[in-house]
């Protein structure tokens with residue numbers, strides 16, 4: 249049992265936590281506590297249900313109580329940007345904070361530094377789980393909400409050749425396309441379905457979380473037979489209807505577990521300065537989410 253390797257809690261125990269609403273199903277405590285145990289660190293990671301109206305007070309409380317760091321999840325990532333003393337370049341680039349590190353400066357003041365580890369974790373998961381090289385790739389991205397926007401900008405920054413961004417609310421896709429044309433003029437962007445084959449179809453919508461959800465993909469407009477690999481940012485359920493259809497169409501598939509573990513691993517390294525034990529973290533997440541480790 250991993251947890252038994254954790255040093256006993258005492259007055260020197262360092263604390264981290266995730267703030268979100270809802271938070272009850274978060275796999276982050278299991279993931280980070282398994283990592284602390286693996287490295288024999290006297291640290292603990294907790295989860296707190298925090299209403300957006302109390303986010304500022306909760307961050308100030310964590311700062312005052314000498315927490316090492318905080319993760320933020322829905323709906324706090326954008327709200328927290330204005331609550332930081334400093335934004336790392338990752339948080340500046342993506343306009344959202346999912347990781348806070350508390351650092352004591354030379355004058356003894358505790359500063360809150362905001363990071364974003366989400367965007368990098370998408371790319372590392374696509375590489376590790378699907379062996380996908382994004383440079384020069386053709387991508388169909390479904391969704392232009394918070395996750396879709398970050399994914400679109402990150403894919404453009406990775407120099408994909410063509411990006412097809414499709415969203416129920418067309419205006420949101422159009423806004424992102426304008427931003428990409430300005431920032432990444434080398435990327436060909438369209439807000440319609442592709443007419444030829446693509447390397448990757450990526451679901452960044454919330455469709456698939458519930459059993460009754462319709463598919464995020466309009467199969468009248470695009471067939472999964474025209475895609476090489478498919479990725480779903482959703483990891484609960486392990487295989488959404490979208491991923492199932494992609495598998496039947498002979499696509500290589502992966503769900504968002506790799507992203508969850510990747511963003512957690514980067515947060516762990518920011519806080520502790522040590523290399524994250526990613527395999528242990530992944531196993532802990534799979535046990536928590538699916539009831540048993542899958543790999």
Ligand code: ATR
Pocket residue numbers: 390391392393394395396415416417418420452453454455
């Ligand atoms: P997140 O931060 O997880 O991205 P979000 O910003 O609310 O959450 O975005 C949810 C995404 O799922 C959006 O792309 C949304 O489409 P809209 O921009 O049109 O709202 C998409 N989505 C959610 N429910 C949907 C539905 N029933 N049909 C089509 N798209 C849906």
